[in-house]
Structure formats: structure tokens, C-alpha cells
Amino acid sequence: MGNAQSPPANPRFALASRAFTQQELDGLKSLFVSLAAQSQSNSKCISPSVFKAYFGIRGPLATRMFKLVSQKRNDDELTYEDLVITKAVYEKGSRNEIDEFLYELCDVNGDGILGRCDLEAVMHSISDSVFHRGDGQTSLSSWKIAIEAFLDVAEFSKEVEKNADNSMSLVDFRNWCILVPSVKRFLGSIMMPPDKGRLGFQVPVLLHPASLKPDGLILQKESLKPDGLLLQREYAWHIAGALSQAEAEQxxxxxxxxxxxxxxxxxxxxxxxxxxxxxxxxxxxxxxxxxxxxxxxxxxxxxxxxxxxxxxxxxxxxxxxxxxxxxxxxxxxxxxxxxxxxxxxxxxxxxxxxxxxxxxxxxxxxxxxxxxxxxxxxxxxxxxxxxxxxxxxxxxxxxxxxxxxxxxxxxxxxxxxxxxxxxxxxxxxxxxxx
Incomplete structure (x- = not known):
């Protein structure tokens, strides 16, 4: 009668655990213990900085991802249960469940309205995560041109009350991902182990004579000079989104x-x-x-x-x-x-x-x-x-x-x-x- 009661098990965690084999759960537990130790949290939770560094994501998309994985508690703590629950949806869920999660992930402002500004923030996060701006290979000007090209094919058909601009519906989002498959590959591989060659992070190595240099401005209409490379790294990443890993290497x-x-x-x-x-x-x-x-x-x-x-x-x-x-x-x-x-x-x-x-x-x-x-x-x-x-x-x-x-x-x-x-x-x- 005087025995202490153990806290009730989280039903979502119990259900999510069934999606994994025991070996997979052991692997997730091992990953959690390692990241929690780096977080200096007495092995209780993973901090935002350690989470972002391990998975190699940056910017507002990284912040939004941590918030969703930690079940929107806003306590900067990601528990083992959080990790299993999210992975069950993100990796083991149905197509609809995965699409809905990615759709919510792209709403980086968290206001329930997926607008063009959200997608622009997502694309900048992809730039920082995939191309590591500052590596000397991808210029800011060429990436800005690419972002506009990616966003201009997106549809925003969902009317928003008291808002002049429409938002992107789930159907709009799915259609956009079909046209720009590299985006969905990236979003769908954020939480994959970074040492296994994540498809969405892969940029083909472009082999060409040194006399032909990438020039982002060549893509602008007013530049008709014929001596620059059309295929920038950003667009190689875009095309590679429709290819296998082996076809996207070099x-x-x-x-x-x-x-x-x-x-x-x-x-x-x-x-x-x-x-x-x-x-x-x-x-x-x-x-x-x-x-x-x-x-x-x-x-x-x-x-x-x-x-x-x-x-x-x-x-x-x-x-x-x-x-x-x-x-x-x-x-x-x-x-x-x-x-x-x-x-x-x-x-x-x-x-x-x-x-x-x-x-x-x-x-x-x-x-x-x-x-x-x-x-x-x-x-x-x-x-x-x-x-x-x-x-x-x-x-x-x-x-x-x-x-x-x-x-x-x-x-x-x-x-x-x-x-x-x-x-x-x-x-x-x-x-x-x-």
C-alpha cells in the first residue's frame, strides 16, 4: 500500500516502439545515450545544439525539426521517447503520415500557414546544410537565383482568413515535391544516420576543364555569354534528386x-x-x-x-x-x-x-x-x-x-x-x- 507508483507509460511511445525490431530499438537507445552524454544533461536528454550538429542541419529548419521531435514542449529537451515516437512516423509511417510530418516541418514559423516565406527559409537551410556556404564552390548570388527558380513552381491554393496571400495546401506541397524531388529527399533524410550517405545531401562532383568556370550570372537572361558552365552545383543537386545514389556521384x-x-x-x-x-x-x-x-x-x-x-x-x-x-x-x-x-x-x-x-x-x-x-x-x-x-x-x-x-x-x-x-x-x- 505504501509502494511508490511508477509513472504511467506513454501510450504513443508504446505504440511507436512496435514499429521497430529490438535491434533497431537498441540502436536508437545507443544513439540517444551517446548524444545525451554530449549534451551534458546527466544522460536524460539531447540538447538542440548537439541534435543539430549530429544530423548536420542548420538554420530555421533545424530549429523547427527539434521542436517537432521534442513534441513542441519548448523545454529544449529531447528524450528517448521523443526520438522513438518521431522516428516511427518519419521512417516507418505511411506515405500520408510522412507527407503530413514534412508539411508541418516546412511551416518553420509554426503558425499553421505554409507560405512562400516559410519555403524560402527551408531552402536557405538546405543551402547551409548541403552546400556549406563559404566553401568557395557555391556563391550566394547563384543560390539566390536557384531559390527563386525552385519557389516559382510552387502553388499556394489554400485561402487564409484575414490574409491577402494564400498558403500552400498539403496537395500543393506534394505536387511541389514531385517537381523538385531533391527537396523531399533532403527533408526525408534529415534524421538518417549522417555516415550512411544521405541522398538529399548528395551533390554530384562535376568534372570539367578549368577554363570553364561555374558562373551563376550565366543563367540570367541578360547574360548570353557562351563560355560559362550552365550546370551549377545547385542544379546538379536538383537533377540528382531523380537519380540513384550511384548515378549522382560524379x-x-x-x-x-x-x-x-x-x-x-x-x-x-x-x-x-x-x-x-x-x-x-x-x-x-x-x-x-x-x-x-x-x-x-x-x-x-x-x-x-x-x-x-x-x-x-x-x-x-x-x-x-x-x-x-x-x-x-x-x-x-x-x-x-x-x-x-x-x-x-x-x-x-x-x-x-x-x-x-x-x-x-x-x-x-x-x-x-x-x-x-x-x-x-x-x-x-x-x-x-x-x-x-x-x-x-x-x-x-x-x-x-x-x-x-x-x-x-x-x-x-x-x-x-x-x-x-x-x-x-x-x-x-x-x-x-x-
Whole structure:
């Protein structure tokens, strides 16, 4: 009768614990004990500073995340129960539960209204966390341009009482994450162990000649100079949001119009031996920047080919990714030296012949972009007809595979002949009777 009563168990904690195996719970307990010890809290809780430092997040998004994980108590203390409850939703929850959590996370002001200012704060936190501003590789001006491009595709359809500006609904948020998948990858990996290569934090290493330097101003319409790199690190991160970790590690510049001239023949020659995915980036005379991810090698075909890993994208003045819709298989186009009017010579993506989602003609001085059901993509530029000013093509480096191919090229005379014949086939000279 005089025995002390133990505090009742938190029912949310008990329910959340069931989502994990005992081994996973032991791992969470070990993590908590380690971080609590660093927090100098007598192993009772994790402090905000230790939490932010361990997970590598900065700015208002980090503050908001700690508040949600600590169940909004505002006591600057994160308990083991808090960690398990949040992880159960964040990692083990249904798609709706995860989306709702991320939606609430982006409301950094905590007022129940997800506005453009909240998203801007989120993007600045991503910049600080992913690009580590001050590392000399990402300029503030280029990131500001990128933020506007990411935010300008967001919809704010939810009316707010006594507020002139609408807010972002949950449906709006989901649609935005589809267009900018790198954002959701980042938000969804914040609480993953930082030593396991978090996808949302991954920025491809861009390999290019030193003479071509990244220049954020090249993306502005008034700058039509052809000697800078279009693919900034921010936009590489954006494109990588639609790729696997292996495909987002390292990209090598295969062709740039400033170095190689606006030449279709040179373009095809530079990429003829590249058997892995490539990224085509174009800036046109209107100042728009866009392109496509080609999952298959650029090879001579008289019809569409490719697979569903291909997609179209916009980078400036808006940034979006358009994945295959499943409406058709008209994914990739590469026609070289065909004489039929029904087979337009050039490279492209989506749509149908002569009405592509994106197309560059074989003379490389014009092309077009139309809305297409292949990717559910809009016209990528201001006008349907385009005039390229800068063209880049990057090769996705598949480690351990390209090296093997390079060794093959160095092999026997017969093997080198096969390479030469492949090049001739690319430009339509081999098997000329076809």
C-alpha cells in the first residue's frame, strides 16, 4: 500500500516502439545515450545544439525539426521517447503520415500557414546544410537565383482568413515535391544516420576543364555569354534528386559548345563511346535553361527508344523535373543522316516525330519544345521554337565500369576496329545501305 507508483507509460511511445525490431530499438537507445552524454544533461536528454550538429542541419529548419521531435514542449529537451515516437512516423509511417510530418516541418514559423516565406527559409537551410556556404564552390548570388527558380513552381491554393496571400495546401506541397524531388529527399533524410550517405545531401562532383568556370550570372537572361558552365552545383543537386545514389556521384563534361562549337557532328563524336547516361543542358536565345536526362546511350535509330529512367527538366527561370507518365514509350530520339522527311535528324525526348517534348536539329542552330504527354511536361521555353546559345552534355560516371571500357578500347586491333565502326554507325556511314 505504501509502494511508490511508477509513472504511467506513454501510450504513443508504446505504440511507436512496435514499429521497430529490438535491434533497431537498441540502436536508437545507443544513439540517444551517446548524444545525451554530449549534451551534458546527466544522460536524460539531447540538447538542440548537439541534435543539430549530429544530423548536420542548420538554420530555421533545424530549429523547427527539434521542436517537432521534442513534441513542441519548448523545454529544449529531447528524450528517448521523443526520438522513438518521431522516428516511427518519419521512417516507418505511411506515405500520408510522412507527407503530413514534412508539411508541418516546412511551416518553420509554426503558425499553421505554409507560405512562400516559410519555403524560402527551408531552402536557405538546405543551402547551409548541403552546400556549406563559404566553401568557395557555391556563391550566394547563384543560390539566390536557384531559390527563386525552385519557389516559382510552387502553388499556394489554400485561402487564409484575414490574409491577402494564400498558403500552400498539403496537395500543393506534394505536387511541389514531385517537381523538385531533391527537396523531399533532403527533408526525408534529415534524421538518417549522417555516415550512411544521405541522398538529399548528395551533390554530384562535376568534372570539367578549368577554363570553364561555374558562373551563376550565366543563367540570367541578360547574360548570353557562351563560355560559362550552365550546370551549377545547385542544379546538379536538383537533377540528382531523380537519380540513384550511384548515378549522382560524379558527372563528366563530354561536350560544351564554347569548347567544341555548335556542331552536331562534334557532339556525336564526343559522346559516341560513352555507354552510360548523359545529361543534356541547353540555354536558348530567350535565356531559358532546360534539358533532358538520357538513360540510354545516344545511338542512331529511326524511331524512339530508351527506358523510363529518362526525364525532362527545367532549370531557369523555373526549376522542375518531369518524369515519364506512362502514356507512351516515346522517350529518347537520335536520328543521324536519314533522308526521309518522316525521320527528323537530331536528338530529342518525348512527344512524337516533329513535335517533340524537346528537340535539337542536326544543324544545332534550332529546335523546338512542345507540351507532351510522354513526360506530362509543358513547353520548356518561352516559345515553342528555340535557338540554342549554349549546349552542354555531361556523362554520368559509373565507377568501376567506365574504367573497364577504357581498358577494352586499349585492347586488340579487332576491339579498336569495333570502336571505330561504332563511331561510323553513329554518324550513319556504316551499313550505308540501311
Amino acid at each position: 558527372w563528366k563534361l563530354l561536350y560544351h559548345s564554347a569548347l567544341n562549337g555548335l556542331s552536331f557532328t562534334t557532339f556525336m563524336g564526343n559522346i559516341s563511346s560513352w555507354e552510360w547516361p548523359t545529361i543534356l543542358v541547353i540555354k536558348d536565345s530567350e535565356g531559358y535553361v532546360y534539358g533532358g536526362y538520357a538513360s540510354q546511350p545516344w545511338e542512331r535509330h529511326s524511331d524512339f527508344y530508351g527506358d523510363v529512367k529518362s526525364f525532362l527538366f527545367k532549370l531557369y527561370p523555373q526549376a522542375s523535373i518531369f518524369r515519364p507518365s506512362g502514356a507512351n514509350n516515346n522517350l529518347q530520339w537520335c536520328a543521324v543522316n536519314f533522308s526521309s522527311d518522316n525521320i527528323p535528324n537530331g536528338i530529342g525526348f518525348g512527344g512524337r516525330a516533329s513535335h517533340f517534348g524537346l528537340f535539337l536539329s542536326a544543324n544545332f542552330d534550332d529546335g523546338h519544345t512542345f507540351p507532351c504527354t510522354t513526360f506530362n511536361s509543358p513547353c520548356l521555353s518561352r516559345n515553342n521554337r528555340i535557338q540554342p546559345v549554349v549546349i552542354e552534355c555531361w556523362g554520368v560516371v559509373v565507377k568501376g565500369v567506365n574504367n573497364a571500357k577504357a581498358e577494352l578500347v586499349k585492347g586488340t586491333v579487332l576491339e579498336r576496329f569495333k570502336e571505330d565502326r561504332n563511331m561510323l554507325k553513329m554518324i550513319g556511314l556504316a551499313n550505308a545501305s540501311e
